[in-house]
Amino acid sequence: MEGVSKLKQNQKLKNSLWRSIKKDWQLYALIGLPVIYLIIFKYVPMIGNIIAFRRFIPGGNIFGEQWVGLQYFKMFLNDPTFYNVFANTFILAFLLLVITFPAPIIFALLLNELKNRMFKRFVQTASYLPHFFSVVVVAGMVFELLALNGPVNSLLAGIGFDKISFMQLPEWFRTIFVSVDLWQTLGWGAILYLAALTGINQELYEAARIDGANRWKQTIYITIPGILPTIVVLLILNIGNFLQIGFEKVLLLYNPLTYETADVIATYVYRVGLESGSFSYGTAIGLFESIIGLVLVLGANYLSRRITDNSLW
Amino acid sequence: MKESWQYKIFKVFNVAVLLLVVFITLFPFVNIVAQSFSSEAYINAGEVSLWPKGFNIETYKVIMSDEVFWLNYKNTVVYTIVGTLISLILSTMIAYPLSKTRLKGRKFLTLFFVFTMFFNGGLIPNYVLVTSLGLGNSIWAIVLPNAISVFNMLIMRTFFENIPDELEEAAIMDGSSTFGILFRIVLPLSKPIIATMFLFYAVTHWNSWFQAFIYFTEKDLFPVSIYLRNMIKGAEATVGTGATSADNLVQISANIKSVTMVLTVIPILMVYPYIQKYFVSGVMLGSVKG
Secondary structure, three states: OHHHHHHHHHHHHHHHHHHHHHHOHHHHHHHHHHHHHHHHHHHHHHHHHHHHOEEOOOOOOOOOOEEOOOHHHHHHHOOHHHHHHHHHHHHHHHHHHHHOOHHHHHHHHHHHOOOOHHHHHHHHHHHHHHHHOOHHHHHHHHHHHOOOOOHHHHHHHHOOOOOOOHHHOHHHHHHHHHHHHHHHHHHHHHHHHHHHHHOOOHHHHHHHHHOOOOHHHHHHHHHHHHHHHHHHHHHHHHHHOOOOOOHHHHHHHOOHHHHHHHOOHHHHHHHHHHHOOOHHHHHHHHHHHHHHHHHHHHHHHHHHHHHHOOOOO | OOOOHHHHHHHHHHHHHHHHHHHHHHHHHHHHHHHHOOOHHHHHOOOOOOOOOOOOOHHHHHHHOOHHHHHHHHHHHHHHHHHHHHHHHHHHHHHHHHOOOOOOOHHHHHHHHHHHHHOOOOHHHHHHHHHHOOOOOOHHHHHOOOOOOHHHHHHHHHHHHOOOHHHHHHHHHOOOOHHHHHHHHHHHHOHHHHHHHHHHHHHHHHHOOHHHHHHOOOHHHOOHHHHHHHHHOOOHHHOOOOOOOHHHHHHOHHHHHHHHHHHHHHHHHHHHHHHHHHHHHHHHHHHHOO
């Protein structure tokens, strides 16, 4: 009996979907092309990851020639460079999370204290600008600024220090990378927080003032809780992208002398896969990285829903 | 309401900090502009900071007369226009249907798109796909693989959702089809979001380099970003035509780099005043509802 009614229900569902497609065929027609696009350019490469388990021959089948099981995964687990790039990735990602994630929040709070609208707009306008420069231009600026005869070294020499060949020293790479990232994202990152700040009910502040709360207390008890949902959502997104630390920027800024601290999983995949032609091996490492990323975003979202009631979905 | 002395001190400190931020933000750019107008001797002596020294515009003339540079610059313009149009059309085609709550399968379709934000094929499978499709050394290799930004699409969808249903209902009464509604009612009302998306995509396409870097081997197809990339990575051989002899090149290289950078960002700077307004409101629109 139950089976029959289920069948009926299924039939009904099919019918209603069919009716809806018939009625709104134009909407479905619109979305058809993008869906095909997505299958070809996003989902096929996802399936293409299968070459991490199969031997791939350049120019051959894009899904590889024969099964080799976990051979390529074993290969990177025995690869000393892998551990180095893995550690580098985590260290850089961690530095970015503790430095470039909170910085825009603080920046937005400071901007929010400005009463002069002209000045506020001026600061904002200036701070967004680096976001629109291409990474290539940004890398070019970094090389020029940190050149042996560039402004930074002139300043160092001026106050009695030795000149430093920043771009050639592994111990400087992380500082440079994080600073560049901070420089490029500070203003842009603050936009969403500023939007959240304007959404806070002004009456709350008045009530607090009547109760004798000063600016600091108002910030702690009203402003910060007010933007907390935004902070949480952006934090989840950040954690999801934890390992994606500006691959293009690293590729432009590093060189063999700084591999020791600068080489990350993505750049290693690039060199192993595209430069040396070990496609399957590179894919295996890349897949490993993507899966960590996916697990991180799902985990962060789950935790956030449990703890704070905020989640991406 | 009297302000405490602590708050007054904070305000002074705050303005000072923000001014410092502005200075640090703008310095690298101003410095590059100053270098581009300076003579190499002053640059090498480390004397150029905010103002040009030993003013010269020779390098601008040299670069402007470099055929390779112009060819690459023209390529970037073409790639940006074609890429932006494709991105804009595809995004609208997804965002509009997904903004209709009556659309069956809407949730599934949304998930189908959003999933690609969190998981993707990775560098090598993408490379294998694009080259297997025979797209290498063609404009399609750079405009197609990343044509849709799901994030932008979601912002657009939110905008469409906020257009009052009554308008569309009235049009249906008048016998308008879905396409009719889209073209005659929705799109004319959506100028702000279309402008935002146009600028978002145009800036992304203008700035892109990596796709061209891995898929292009023919120098005639390079966008200007690759020209610049080769220059800053030290492969100066790319600038080898006419007026720039090898000796000259070594001598003026810091200068050449800064001139190229300035010329590369000029279009961005030209649209920036317009971009600013739209970008901010665009991002805010998207942030109101996820």
